[in-house]
Amino acid sequence: MRAVQPVLSLEEKQLLVAILFRNHFAIELVVSEINDIECGKKEFDLCTYKKLVELYDKIRSHT
Amino acid sequence: MRAVQPVLSLEEKQLLVAILFRNHFAIELVVSEINDIECGKKEFDLCTYKKLVELYDKIRSHT
Numbered sequence: 001m002r003a004v005q006p007v008l009s010l011e012e013k014q015l016l017v018a019i020l021f022r023n024h025f026a027i028e029l030v031v032s033e034i035n036d037i038e039c040g041k042k043e044f045d046l047c048t049y050k051k052l053v054e055l056y057d058k059i060r061s062h063t
Numbered sequence: 064m065r066a067v068q069p070v071l072s073l074e075e076k077q078l079l080v081a082i083l084f085r086n087h088f089a090i091e092l093v094v095s096e097i098n099d100i101e102c103g104k105k106e107f108d109l110c111t112y113k114k115l116v117e118l119y120d121k122i123r124s125h126t
Contacts, residue, residue, distance in 0.1 A: 005084035006125040010073075012118050013080045015111070016089060019096045020079060021068035033082045042085075048078070055075050062069040 027059045090122045 008016070020026040034052050036042040071079070083089040097115050099105040 004125045005081065005089075006121050008080065008118075008121070011114070012121070013076050015114055015118060016083060016092065017071065017076045017079050018068065019092055020083070023092070023095070025092070026068075026079060029079070029082055029086070029088070032086070051074070051078055055071075055078060058069050058071070058075070062067045 027056065027063060030056045030059060090119065090126060093119045093122060 017026075020029065030052055033042070034049075034056060037044040037049055037052070080089075083092065093115055096105070097112075097119060100107040100112055100115070
């Protein structure tokens with residue numbers, strides 16, 4: 001079952017991101033995605049991969 | 064350990080939200096937050112609670 005991302009308002013996206021951090025799950029989500037990409041489970045483009053690593057570093061520096 | 068939400072760019076927030084949906088986790092996250100609020104595990108304000116329920120309905124209608 002493919003979860004389609006509905007069109008979300010900026011406020012809805014902010015709310016999702018806030019819940020992620022409130023539940024201490026943001027870094028796990030990013031790490032999981034990076035791992036999936038690195039072990040070939042997911043396709044990726046280099047630009048997105050770099051952004052994920054930068055995002056990981058940013059979140060990590062705040063934990 | 065309190066996870067502080069770093070200041071994220073809009074692009075970083077979009078990336079986090081995209082990963083949530085890519086991993087079919089958005090609806091679980093919202094449901095978990097609503098449950099925590101409804102069973103008193105988390106403080107909330109009514110406005111945020113209503114937005115969470117609306118967000119749930121929106122995501123649900125796309126799955």
